[in-house]
Amino acid sequence: MPAGVQGESVARNYAEALLTLARKAEDAAGWGGMLRQVATAIRSDVTLSRFLESPRISADAKSMVLSKALTDRVPRLFLRFLEQLVKNRRQMLIPTIADEYDTLLDASEGIVHARVTVARATSDEDTAMIAQRLSKIVGKTVVPHVNIDPSIIGGVVVRMGDTVMDGSVRRKLGKLRRR
Template sequence: MAELTTFARPYAKAAFQFAQEKGELSQWSEMLALAAVVAEDAAFRKVLSDPALTAEQQAQAVIDVCADKVTESGKTFFLTMAQQKRLVLLPEVSALFETLKAETENSTDVLVVSAFEMSDAEQEKLATALKAKLNRTITMSTEVDKSLIGGLIIKAGDMVIDGSVRGKLAKLAEAIQS
């Protein structure tokens, strides 16, 4: 994974700088996200790694599937990646692009996993608290995982706050065993 990120980083930075200069961050974000989904598809991965296809054909396959979301500069970008045999890195490029975009916009995506469905008021209160703690604009999504028993797990970037009953029981069991 670290190796893929290392190869993907220059492409993500170049795409981000270009999109930022042109004022097209949202457009590039959508285009790269769609291309990433396409590149993650098992059947399409075979197309991207098929040695019988030229770089132009592989790039054109991505462009054709993404259709109206691809700009002229996006076509050039995909062709450049194809010529370097890097189209398989599109998911990593998209993720790194989104990280750069979030840093610039001073925002972060937060995933809240709870044992039970959270009300709108609870979600709003938690989003306000997280915004104050992280000093960023928050985009929050929620999931329900009954195995947590109670409490929450909050994931924001590389930060994880485990306030679940399951997590506390695991810590207690670990403390007892040591």
């Protein structure tokens, strides 16, 4: 479910708080993996999602179920973080918080994710070349996530955060048409 701009902002704040806790525990990557597992469970298990989403079930009951399910599997502080999310009625933001956490962790390690749109499928070598060129431009390690959209006709459209680099044939034809 889309979180919206406000939800993403709230999720980013929670992700920053969790990253701070994870760094104090000296296991930022491990905590990110645990959060990703919880998020995946919420996204893929309809019963779990409906349980957490239901306004008829108290926050205490939800926390108790999480506690029983995770007590022996996650650090106590991580579990308390999840319980606080439930108490604040933010449990449905866990998948978005996981995405924001991954983004923050990667950014702290100099890794940037880019959505790369191409007109047709690319080979592994082409994808590696795109990653290499973008990394050189940005000065950080770029991980490309390639999407195919034949409507761009040719070229590449790259989105990294708020930055869009549009080298598509469709855009170039549009510029020619306007001239």
